[in-house]
Each structure stands twice: as structure tokens, then as C-alpha cells.
Amino acid sequence: xxxxxxxxxxxxxxxxxxxxxxxxxxxxxxxxxxxxxxxxxxxxxxxxxxxxxxxxxxxxxxxxxxxxxxxxxxxxxxxxxxxxxxxxxxxxxxxxxxxxxxxxxxxxxxxxxxxxxxxxxxxxxxxxxxxxxxxxxxxxxxxxxxxxxxxxxxxxxxxxxxxxxxxxxxxxxxxxxxxxxxxxxxxxxxxxxxxxxxxxxxxxxxxxxxxxxxxxxxxxxxxxxxxxxxxxxxxxxxxxxxxxxxxxxxxxxxxxxxxxxxxxxxxxxxxxxxxxxxxxxxxxxxxxxxxxxxxxxxxxxxxxxxxxxxxxxxxxxxxxxxxxxxxxxxxxxxxxxxxxxxxxxxxxxxxxxxxxxxxxxxxxxxxxxxxxxxxxxxxxxxxxxxxxxxxxxxxxxxxxxxxxxxxxxxxxxxxxxxxxxxxxxxxxxxxxxxxxxxxxxxxxxxxxxxxxxxxxxxxxxxxxxxxxxxxxxxxxxxxxxxxxxxxxxxxxxxxxxxxxxxxxxxxxxxxxxxxxxxxxxxxxxxxxxxxxxxxxxxxxxxxxxxxxxxxxxxxxxxxxxxxxxxxxxxxxxxxxxxxxxxxxxxxxxxxxxxxxxxxxxxxxxxxxxxxxxxxxxxxxxxxxxxxxxxxxxxx
Numbered sequence: 107x108x109x110x111x112x113x114x115x116x117x118x119x120x121x122x123x124x125x126x127x128x129x130x131x132x133x134x135x136x137x138x139x140x141x142x143x144x145x146x147x148x149x150x151x152x153x154x155x156x157x158x159x160x161x162x163x164x165x166x167x168x169x170x171x172x173x174x175x176x177x178x179x180x181x182x183x184x185x186x187x188x189x190x191x192x193x194x195x196x197x198x199x200x201x202x203x204x205x206x207x208x209x210x211x212x213x214x215x216x217x218x219x220x221x222x223x224x225x226x227x228x229x230x231x232x233x234x235x236x237x238x239x240x241x242x243x244x245x246x247x248x249x250x251x252x253x254x255x256x257x258x259x260x261x262x263x264x265x266x267x268x269x270x271x272x273x274x275x276x277x278x279x280x281x282x283x284x285x286x287x288x289x290x291x292x293x294x295x296x297x298x299x300x301x302x303x304x305x306x307x308x309x310x311x312x313x314x315x316x317x318x319x320x321x322x323x324x325x326x327x328x329x330x331x332x333x334x335x336x337x338x339x340x341x342x343x344x345x346x347x348x349x350x351x352x353x354x355x356x357x358x359x360x361x362x363x364x365x366x367x368x369x370x371x372x373x374x375x376x377x378x379x380x381x382x383x384x385x386x387x388x389x390x391x392x393x394x395x396x397x398x399x400x401x402x403x404x405x406x407x408x409x410x411x412x413x414x415x416x417x418x419x420x421x422x423x424x425x426x427x428x429x430x431x432x433x434x435x436x437x438x439x440x441x442x443x444x445x446x447x448x449x450x451x452x453x454x455x456x457x458x459x460x461x462x463x464x465x466x467x468x469x470x471x472x473x474x475x476x477x478x479x480x481x482x483x484x485x486x487x488x489x490x491x492x493x494x495x496x497x498x499x500x501x502x503x504x505x506x507x508x509x510x511x512x513x514x515x516x517x518x519x520x521x522x523x524x525x526x527x528x529x530x531x532x533x534x535x536x537x538x539x540x541x542x543x544x545x546x547x548x549x550x551x552x553x554x555x556x557x558x559x560x561x562x563x564x565x566x567x568x569x570x571x572x573x574x575x576x577x578x579x580x581x582x583x584x585x586x587x588x589x590x591x592x593x594x595x596x597x598x599x600x601x602x603x604x605x606x607x608x609x610x611x612x613x614x615x616x617x618x619x620x621x622x623x624x625x626x627x628x629x630x631x632x633x634x635x636x637x638x639x640x641x642x643x644x645x646x647x648x649x650x651x652x653x654x655x656x657x658x659x660x661x662x663x664x665x666x667x668x669x670x671x672x673x674x675x676x677x678x679x680x681x682x683x684x685x686x687x688x689x690x691x692x693x694x695x696x697x698x699x700x701x702x703x704x705x706x707x708x709x710x711x712x713x714x715x716x717x718x719x720x721x722x723x724x725x726x727x728x729x730x731x732x733x734x735x736x737x738x739x740x741x
Contacts, residue, residue: 109133110155110172110283110311115164117150124150128164128337130330132283132311139326139344140315144550144578146332148315149179152285155313173199175281177273179288185260189251189271192260193242196275200235238278245274248300249293250461266292266462277304286314290321291575294462294601317579319344319604334405355404362402372396419566419594421714423488426450426567426595427473432482434472440480442468446621448614452487452566453721455589455596457610457628460617466599469616470494470569473597493563496571499556505545509535509555512544517563533558534584549576557585566594574602593718603628672737679730686723690716 109131116126124147132138132155140148153159154166156176168174175196185192195201207230210223234241246256249270260271269292276284284305290298302324305312316322322329322344329340329347338354340347372392379385427450435442442465450456458466471477472484474494486492503512513530530540533554544552553576561568574582582605589596589609598609606613606628613624613631624631693716696702703709 109167109169111167112155112161113165113167115151115154115161115166117147117154117159117161119147119150123335125332125335125337128330128332130155130313130339132313134282134310135308136328137305137308137312137326138314138328138330138339139322140313140330140332141317141322141344141347141579142332143580144548144576148332149287151332151337152176152287152313152315155283156285172283173279173281174283174285175276175279176285177269177276177287177289179291181265181268181272184268185271187260188257189246189260189263189274190239190242190256192271193246193274193278194238196277196279197238198279200230200233200238203230203233204235242274242278245277245304248297248304249274250297270297273301280310282310284308284310284312284314286312286316288315288317290316290318290601292462295459295603296461298601298603317574317577317582318602319579319582320602322347334403336405358402358404362404365399365402369396369399417564418715418718419564420489420491421718422452422490422566422595424452425485425487426452426454426490427487428483428485429472429479430483430485432472432479432484434468434477434479436468436477441619443472443616443621444619446472446479446482448621448623450595450597453593453595453725455609455611456598456614457606457612458597458599458614458616459601459606459628459631460615464617465619465621466616467496467571469614469621470496470571470597470599474569490567491565492567492569493560493565494569494571495557495560495573497575499560500549500552503544503552503556505543507544508540509542509544509547510540512555513540513559513562515559517559529562530558532584533588534581550578550581553577554581554584557588561588561592567597568592568594569597571599572601573598574600574605593722669737669740672733672740675733676730676737679726679733682726683723683730686719686726690719690723693719 111132112128112130115128115130117124128151130138140151142148150159154161156174157166157168187195203226207223207226210219210226214220214223230236243253243256247253251270251274260268263271273286273289276286289301293301298318298321302321305325312325314325324343326343327341329342329344331338331340331347331351338351340350342350372395376389376392376396379389382389427448429446429448432446433441433444434446446469458469460466468477472479473486474492475484475486504515507515510526510530513535514526517526527540530536535542535555535558544555547555553573557570557573560570573585577585582602586605586608589598589605596609598606600606610628612626613628615622615624615631615635624634693712697709697712697716702712
């Protein structure tokens with residue numbers, strides 16, 4: 107059994123330690139997810155595993171015959187062959203066997219040659235050599251390629267599709283250890299689900315970095331967190347990791363408190379008897395003992411729960427966007443979407459999903475007016491103000507500017523001078539972070555800054571196209587909190603299922619040139635399509651007469667987690683209803699004063715604020731009712 111292992115590995119970046127004393131074993135069937143904030147050293151650890159970087163200290167054990175496969179975040183070299191050729195080339199060991207078989211076929215006159223040929227043929231067949239092209243087509247289809255794509259040159263494809271070819275090549279090659287750095291970055295929801303299934307059935311070991319909670323939960327059976335210069339391994343998926351980490355932190359805090367009480371008692375003794383000759387020996391003994399104490403440090407690993415106080419945007423009409431029987435495309439493909447009809451109402455938060463290349467971004471451009479329909483109409487509602495985010499916003503940031511300066515540029519004149527540092531802090535840029543040079547930020551931090559700039563101005567319609575790209579898990583949490591608190595209307599394109607589930611109140615599905623509305627949650631949408639989420643716990647043991655005890659415990663944990671989530675939703679919604687109704691009542695009291703109508707403009711603002719408060723109350727009540735109903739249906 108080939109085993110790759112790391113023993114007490116440490117690595118520094120200059121004088122700054124990335125991590126210390128990291129140990130890891132990769133045996134066949136083990137699937138380990140590496141998590142941590144951007145810059146924690148996750149990719150560096152992968153490079154040490156692969157032999158692309160050396161540790162400062164510690165040992166790395168790699169068997170000579172171990173086959174490693176690596177998918178980096180970005181591919182610098184462009185392949186020259188077709189999609190099928192490049193994919194099949196991943197199985198180089200099978201191709202070498204095929205060449206050997208062809209060589210042996212030329213001369214089978216001797217018994218030894220016949221025996222060697224027969225032996226090699228059996229091995230080739232057992233390892234799937236005769237199914238190689240069929241398996242390649244299956245993998246390509248799972249990753250979203252159409253049958254006609256097999257003969258396309260890889261060099262003619264976008265970076266995202268070239269990454270998929272590289273992933274297909276790795277999967278077909280079936281290395282002993284599969285090392286993946288952000289494998290879901292360029293995949294749509296359907297391809298991610300297929301990849302999850304493929305990796306759960308993987309016979310070798312897998313080490314991967316991901317910021318996708320659902321993907322980690324579905325694939326990993328261990329989680330290695332790098333944080334605060336150290337690494338800790340947890341058994342189970344992402345949810346188990348969160349629970350075990352909290353238990354560990356609780357234990358550390360208790361131990362730290364006990365240690366601090368002992369230290370305080372020792373320091374009081376030293377201070378009390380420092381100048382007493384009869385106690386000099388005891389004092390010196392305690393001073394030496396105190397100097398040897400290894401202080402227990404409790405890392406701050408919990409994501410910051412940030413408070414978002416968005417300025418109230420101007421109130422739009424009830425209908426924010428209305429598209430009627432629109433056909434739209436571009437020069438390369440004039441018929442991307444046909445007969446599109448869609449109504450977006452004030453305050454809705456809509457998730458737009460569909461395969462890559464299906465037309466999601468085209469739909470966004472149609473709404474934004476960047477593309478005009480060839481047929482049909484697009485109507486933007488009364489008093490609608492729009493802000494949009496895509497990767498272009500990240501690319502245009504001034505790398506020589508400061509975080510605060512770039513944030514200020516994105517705001518209207520009326521809001522540039524108001525609490526900028528406080529508002530930046532809500533997006534995770536606290537204290538001196540605001541004075542950092544933009545060029546010194548990581549890719550995820552630049553994305554977060556661009557999002558902050560877009561969301562901080564009081565518009566009433568946000569159109570977000572893949573805002574989670576390059577964001578680590580804490581940053582995605584910040585984004586989710588921001589979107590949940592945003593008082594306007596949101597159209598959200600993302601492949602991050604956790605974000606869709608947390609934010610979207612209904613789903614718009616774009617595929618095969620059509621746009622289809624699905625009221626309800628993301629789970630309900632998947633169920634309607636017959637694509638229920640892949641199991642995220644242990645494998646289903648329904649074929650056994652009785653489930654295992656561990657499976658029973660897992661189900662109980664999932665039920666408890668679901669109950670806690672719903673109870674939190676109910677409590678949050680109750681508070682939101684109370685707050686909105688209190689605001690509406692106060693505004694109603696002020697509107698009851700006849701003198702208020704002497705100032706027409708002020709009266710209009712009060713009426714608009716009153717209506718907005720009532721809208722928030724209705725939305726919160728709807729969330730409360732849905733969550734309460736689910737809670738009551740739990741066993």
C-alpha cells in the first residue's frame with residue numbers, strides 16, 4: 107500500500123511562519139480537504155506534498171512508484187491537441203501499455219512472446235485500457251462538454267474550459283494521489299455535483315483545497331485547517347469540522363482560564379513575598395517556574411460576525427424589471443436566449459443558475475441594457491437604480507491606490523464622506539487594513555473590496571455575476587451576511603450552492619436557450635428537477651437490514667443541525683418583524699400629524715420609509731412562516 111506522509115513539516119515566508127509541525131498521511135481511499143483563509147499557506151502545503159517546494163524543516167515521505175496528479179488554480183501552458191487527445195493523454199501508463207502490446211503483436215512466433223503478450227493484454231484489459239476512449243467521453247460529459255467538443259482544439263477554448271480539460275485528463279489518468287487546488291472554480295452546479303460523485307468513488311487518496319462548503323461536505327472525510335501558523339486535522343466533513351473545532355476551542359479556553367488562575371496566584375505570591383528574606387527561596391523558585399510555563403494560546407478561528415448598516419436606497423416601483431418575449435444574443439451566437447419572459451418584483455432575492463455557457467451572463471447583460479433584444483421588450487421599473495458586479499470590477503482597481511481610496515471612488519458624492527472606515531470594516535477591512543495598498547491584497551481581498559464598493563452605494567437593484575470567485579470561506583460568509591442584510595432587490599449568478607441556499611428566495615434556471623422561473627428554495631428547485639443534493643453524510647446503508655450505530659448518530663447530528671438552523675431563522679425573522687413593525691408604527695405616528703404635510707418633500711420621504719418598513723415586515727413574516735413550518739415538520 108503506497109502511503110504519502112508529512113511529519114512535522116514547517117514553512118516560512120521570509121521571516122513570517124506560514125505553518126509549523128504539520129503532519130499528514132495519505133492512504134488509499136482517504137480524502138482530505140485543506141481549509142483556511144487566503145494567504146494561510148494552503149497552496150504552499152500542496153506544493154510541498156508534490157515536491158514542488160521544500161519544507162524548512164520536517165520530513166516528506168513519497169514512495170518511488172507513487173503516481174501524483176495535480177490540478178493548479180491556473181494553467182500557464184496551453185495544450186496543442188484536441189479535447190479528446192489531451193484527455194486520453196492523461197492515462198499515459200495505459201498508452202504505454204498499448205504501445206507495448208502493438209510492439210509485441212509484430213512478432214508472436216515464440217512461446218515467451220505469446221505469454222508476455224497474453225499477460226500484458228490481461229493487465230491492460232483489467233485496468234480499463236480497452237474502455238479508454240469511452241471513459242474519456244464519459245468524464246468529459248460529466249464535466250459539461252458536448253459530444254461535438256471532443257474534436258475541438260483546446261487552444262481555441264477559454265481558460266475555464268481549458269481547466270476542465272486538465273481536470274478530465276487527471277481523472278482519466280487515475281493517479282494514486284490526486285491533488286486539487288480549487289477544483290470547482292470553473293465548474294457549474296451540475297458539473298460540481300458530477301465531480302463530487304466521481305471523487306466519492308475514487309479508490310486512491312485525494313488532497314484538495316476548496317472554499318466551497320457543500321463540496322467539502324460531500325467529498326471530504328477529513329478536514330485539515332491551517333490557521334494561526336498551525337494545522338489541525340478533524341475527522342468527517344465540513345459540518346463535523348465546525349463542530350469539532352468549536353469543541354476544541356471550548357476545551358482550550360477552559361484550559362487557558364485554569365492556567366491563568368494559577369499564573370495569577372503565583373504572581374500574587376511573588377509580589378507579596380518578594381522582599382521577605384524568609385521567603386526568598388520560594389519566591390525565586392516560583393519566578394523560575396513561571397518563566398518555564400508554556401502559555402496556552404487560543405487562536406481566534408471563528409469568522410467575524412459583521413453588522414451591515416446599508417443606507418436605505420430610494421424606493422423603486424413594485425415591478426423592478428419586466429422582460430416580455432425577448433430574444434437576445436451576440437455576434438458569435440445571435441440566439442443565446444429565446445422567448446424570455448421574466449418579472450422581478452421589489453425586494454426579491456433571486457438566484458440565477460444553469461450550466462456554464464447557457465446564457466446566465468447574457469441575461470444579466472440584457473437586464474443591464476448592455477445587450478438589446480432582437481425581439482420583445484425589457485422594461486426597467488420606476489425609480490430603479492442599478493449596481494452590478496463582475497470580475498471586471500476587480501480588474502479596474504487601481505493597484506497603487508489604498509483600500510480606503512478605492513472604496514471611496516465607488517461611492518456617489520453624497521455618500522463619500524460618511525463613516526467610510528466603519529462601512530469598510532463591515533466588509534472585513536478593519537483598522538490599518540483600510541490603508542493597505544490594493545496591489546498588496548490577495549485576489550480574494552480585491553474581490554471583497556470590489557464588492558464593498560458596489561454594495562455600499564444606496565441603489566435598489568444589485569446584479570452580481572459570480573461574486574464568490576477567489577473568496578475564502580470567511581469572505582463568503584461576509585458576502586452572505588451582506589446580501590441577507592441588503593435592503594434592495596438582488597439578482598445573483600453563482601455556482602456556490604451554499605450562497606444560493608442562504609440568499610435566494612426563488613430560482614431562475616437558464617438552460618437550452620430558455621429561462622424558467624422556479625418559486626421556492628434551491629433545494630425545492632433541485633427536487634423538482636430530480637437532482638436532489640448528493641448525500642453529504644456516510645454512504646447509504648439502506649441495503650442492510652439495520653443501519654449502523656454510527657449512521658444513526660450521524661442522522662441525529664444532521665437533524666440537530668437542521669433544527670438549530672431553523673430555530674435561528676425563526677428567531678432572526680421574529681426580530682426583523684418586530685423591528686420593522688416598530689419602525690412602521692413610529693412612522694405612522696409621525697404621518698398622523700397634519701402639520702407634516704406642510705413640507706411636501708418631507709412627507710413623501712416619510713411615506714416612502716413607511717412603505718419600505720411594511721415591505722420588510724411582510725418579507726420577514728414570510729421567512730418566519732416557512733421556517734416555522736419546516737421546524738414543526740421535523741421528527
